[in-house]
Amino acid sequence: MATLRTVEFWPQTGLAGARWAEGPDEDAFVRSARTIGERYSEGIRPARVRARHPQLRLHCFPHEPGRGEVLVTVFTEPMDGFEMAGVTLPDGVAALSSTARAALALDVMHAAALRMAQARGWDPAAFAAARAHVVAHDLRFRWTGPAKSAPGRRYTARPVCTISDDGLGRLVVEIRRVPDGTLVGASAEIVTPGSERTFRRVARTLRWRDGGTVEINPGERWHSTRVEEPPPLTVRAEGANSPESVPRINVIGGYSDDAVPETYSTALHLLTDELGGPQWTTWWSGAPDDVLEISYDLIARGPAGMTARRGGNKLRVRLDRPLADILAAGDRVALARADVEAVLATARRRAGLGPHPQLPDLARLAAGTTERIEADAALIRRMHAVLDRLADRLPAQLLASLHAELDDGRTGDVMSAVRSWLAHLGVPVTEAERAEFEALAATWR
Numbered sequence: 001m002a003t004l005r006t007v008e009f010w011p012q013t014g015l016a017g018a019r020w021a022e023g024p025d026e027d028a029f030v031r032s033a034r035t036i037g038e039r040y041s042e043g044i045r046p047a048r049v050r051a052r053h054p055q056l057r058l059h060c061f062p063h064e065p066g067r068g069e070v071l072v073t074v075f076t077e078p079m080d081g082f083e084m085a086g087v088t089l090p091d092g093v094a095a096l097s098s099t100a101r102a103a104l105a106l107d108v109m110h111a112a113a114l115r116m117a118q119a120r121g122w123d124p125a126a127f128a129a130a131r132a133h134v135v136a137h138d139l140r141f142r143w144t145g146p147a148k149s150a151p152g153r154r155y156t157a158r159p160v161c162t163i164s165d166d167g168l169g170r171l172v173v174e175i176r177r178v179p180d181g182t183l184v185g186a187s188a189e190i191v192t193p194g195s196e197r198t199f200r201r202v203a204r205t206l207r208w209r210d211g212g213t214v215e216i217n218p219g220e221r222w223h224s225t226r227v228e229e230p231p232p233l234t235v236r237a238e239g240a241n242s243p244e245s246v247p248r249i250n251v252i253g254g255y256s257d258d259a260v261p262e263t264y265s266t267a268l269h270l271l272t273d274e275l276g277g278p279q280w281t282t283w284w285s286g287a288p289d290d291v292l293e294i295s296y297d298l299i300a301r302g303p304a305g306m307t308a309r310r311g312g313n314k315l316r317v318r319l320d321r322p323l324a325d326i327l328a329a330g331d332r333v334a335l336a337r338a339d340v341e342a343v344l345a346t347a348r349r350r351a352g353l354g355p356h357p358q359l360p361d362l363a364r365l366a367a368g369t370t371e372r373i374e375a376d377a378a379l380i381r382r383m384h385a386v387l388d389r390l391a392d393r394l395p396a397q398l399l400a401s402l403h404a405e406l407d408d409g410r411t412g413d414v415m416s417a418v419r420s421w422l423a424h425l426g427v428p429v430t431e432a433e434r435a436e437f438e439a440l441a442a443t444w445r
Contacts, residue, residue: 001050002050003045004053004054006041007041007044008037010059020167025089026060030167033105033167034167036109043131047123047130056085056116058084058086060087070087071088074115076119143196145199145206146158149178159199167194173187173225185228187223209224238290245313248281251272251276251294255298258408262373263369264335267369268339270368284351287347289351293314295317295318300323306342317346337365341359386437390418390433393425394427398421
């Protein structure tokens with residue numbers, strides 16, 4: 001006596017672009033039944049049902065137009081090679097959703113198996129367990145092959161196979177990282193016949209060509225997949241109790257507005273830019289705090305002064321300077337330099353440090369301030385000229401708004417806006433105009 005191992009519809013497979021059965025309803029049904037048959041067969045094997053033949057084979061009878069119900073016929077006379085049943089389908093099976101059609105295939109398969117069990121004296125509980133097995137797997141068949149390690153054992157690869165509603169198998173090679181099992185790569189989908197036997201055969205061909213390339217052969221050729229190496233990852237902490245934190249000076253800006261005189265704000269920014277140099281980092285590395293964070297309020301409502309507070313691994317120093325003081329100053333460049341010196345003196349005193357590196361002297365700072373203001377003005381004039389050349393291609397209201405923003409010194413905002421609007425509106429530009437945009441952007445950076 002044999003053991004019943006397979007309950008499935010015939011044919012088992014076919015070509016992707018050709019019908020497996022004569023009519024469209026039968027073709028769609030047999031394809032949907034493929035995944036059900038594999039899962040049902042998997043569920044019946046543990047019961048080791050003793051039978052004349054190891055297979056119960058089902059097939060579709062020719063279509064009968066106008067039929068409104070499903071008819072299952074079980075052939076109880078002994079046959080050679082397999083037990084057999086057939087089904088006659090009603091109209092409209094092909095129009096069912098894939099889920100509904102799979103559920104119908106399970107109902108037909110289980111009904112035929114139970115009737116055959118009655119004829120052969122098989123225990124119906126085995127078939128109830130097989131049906132429950134299909135339902136527990138959501139009427140889908142998925143098979144995962146054994147994993148194989150790459151040379152060096154950094155990765156493993158395994159085939160993951162499913163049977164789709166078209167009855168064909170879909171195989172993907174998954175690549176996982178060994179230490180934590182993270183999925184780091186996957187092959188393109190490979191189409192195969194939809195059966196566990198096929199999946200096992202193809203899985204045996206899986207091999208690593210080298211430490212980063214895995215390949216598999218479903219029958220017609222080798223398919224290769226390369227591990228995509230992610231970029232290196234570095235984690236660092238910032239804050240209290242962070243030994244990897246490095247000493248630095250951060251100037252985070254602060255409160256200001258358009259009424260602050262350009263000479264003062266430009267000189268202030270030139271000086272704070274200096275604090276990013278290596279000599280300043282070396283000076284601050286002797287402090288107990290990792291970070292010196294400098295901010296300012298140039299429209300302060302209270303009196304001028306310094307505020308210093310510690311938090312975490314930072315010493316925060318803030319300059320408060322009322323706008324009226326800046327407007328009343330006879331030499332605004334000198335005032336900016338004095339303010340930055342006061343910030344540094346406060347930081348030095350609170351951190352217990354020695355003298356800090358020299359800031360640019362007043363004459364050099366004044367010259368640099370004038371040069372920066374003139375360069376910014378020239379940049380704004382060039383931007384105005386660019387906008388004038390685009391007057392026939394951009395809306396007048398938009399142009400007026402961009403000109404106004406330039407007059408307020410918002411050069412960077414205007415550059416970004418022009419690029420965005422040109423792309424959004426599909427405005428053509430000449431090569432000369434494109435080159436001018438790039439030159440202006442480089443100057444502004």
